[in-house]
Amino acid sequence: MYNEFYPNKCLLYSEQMKEIVNGEFPTPPILHIYPTNECNNECKFCIMKEERDRGGSLTREVFEEIIYSANFMGIKCIHISGGGEPTLYEHLDLIEGFKGYKVLSTNGRELTRKTADMFDRIRISINAGSSEIYEQVNGTKDFWKLDLRLIQLAKKPRSYQLGLGFVADANNWIDIPRACVLGDSLDMDFIHIRPAYYTKGTKDEKLVQLLGKSISLISDSCKDAFKIPIYSINDKFEGYWTDKTYSKCRATPLHAVVTATGELSVCQDVFIKFGNLYTSSLEEIWQSKAHHEAIAKIDIDKCPRCVMNKANEVMEHVIINNEVRSELL
Numbered sequence: 001m002y003n004e005f006y007p008n009k010c011l012l013y014s015e016q017m018k019e020i021v022n023g024e025f026p027t028p029p030i031l032h033i034y035p036t037n038e039c040n041n042e043c044k045f046c047i048m049k050e051e052r053d054r055g056g057s058l059t060r061e062v063f064e065e066i067i068y069s070a071n072f073m074g075i076k077c078i079h080i081s082g083g084g085e086p087t088l089y090e091h092l093d094l095i096e097g098f099k100g101y102k103v104l105s106t107n108g109r110e111l112t113r114k115t116a117d118m119f120d121r122i123r124i125s126i127n128a129g130s131s132e133i134y135e136q137v138n139g140t141k142d143f144w145k146l147d148l149r150l151i152q153l154a155k156k157p158r159s160y161q162l163g164l165g166f167v168a169d170a171n172n173w174i175d176i177p178r179a180c181v182l183g184d185s186l187d188m189d190f191i192h193i194r195p196a197y198y199t200k201g202t203k204d205e206k207l208v209q210l211l212g213k214s215i216s217l218i219s220d221s222c223k224d225a226f227k228i229p230i231y232s233i234n235d236k237f238e239g240y241w242t243d244k245t246y247s248k249c250r251a252t253p254l255h256a257v258v259t260a261t262g263e264l265s266v267c268q269d270v271f272i273k274f275g276n277l278y279t280s281s282l283e284e285i286w287q288s289k290a291h292h293e294a295i296a297k298i299d300i301d302k303c304p305r306c307v308m309n310k311a312n313e314v315m316e317h318v319i320i321n322n323e324v325r326s327e328l329l
Helices: 007-021 049-054 060-073 092-097 131-138 143-154 173-185 205-223 282-286 289-296 309-320
Strands: 030-033 077-080 101-106 121-125 161-168 190-195 230-232 255-258
Touching (some): 077 092, 161 173, 173 190
Parallel strands (some): 101 121, 121 161
16 A cells, blocks of 8 residues: 555645645656657557657756756656657766656666666556567567566666556557566566546547456456566546546646756646746746746646646645644544
8 A cells, every 4th residue: 555656645745735725836846857759669649749749859958957956946856758768868867967866767678777777766668568569559569679678677686676667558458467477577676557648538438448447457467476566546547537526736836847848847748838948947937927827727627647636636625625624633
């Protein structure tokens, strides 16, 4: 129950949530950076296709300034992902200048041991457990090449936590058990399974049924004698298209998102952008009027699979409405 995917850990930042409710922008605990929109995969469920069509990679100077600002602001964690594939970014080594916790999400195809050693935690998005499904979902035939790379990356002792990511959709859900076997055989630290991102307009009964079956497969996989933990966020499957229990999104300032074009986005999944790091600093953009205006544009009815659901629930039901009667501890 108590693990790195435990959603109630947002309560650790209750003071920041109170400030956000009051219209302030405290320093976000985590900064997500998409350093490049270049990618060597063609994943069917990719929500970044529009971003990738825009192109763009952060210049060395801007990336270096972001790292400086993150240290100055006291940000606790930087998560490098995409956008595109972050290991294709030529200035990735600058992450070593960040003083906090460093996380990398990657497809792993170009990940070297040298790059891996720069991070504290790495999630490799494999999204399959067989070469056939891997090619079908990720658009590349490099499954066995990646498998050999994973063997090298997983060798112990290693300085980083290493796990597999599996984004489940109607094309690959059947491969969940095989991915679990692969991760276990490589002695990974975790497997993280979550559903692909769909808007409400794409809902169909077949897809809902298949996502439901995914839960059963995950449950059955977890019952096997695996050495490694297998995590899934069940409410992201079961309540995929259900209504939110809060009236508006307030929690996005708990994390900052920098895109490959140098703009900030309100969220990892909703690309409402504001500011530009080529003309202003991260601190200036974070406290700007444009930030308030961008948040006001969020339509929660178009946001399934929200990673900030729990924080939004706490902010409305606990901090604002005090439905839990905080006086009674």
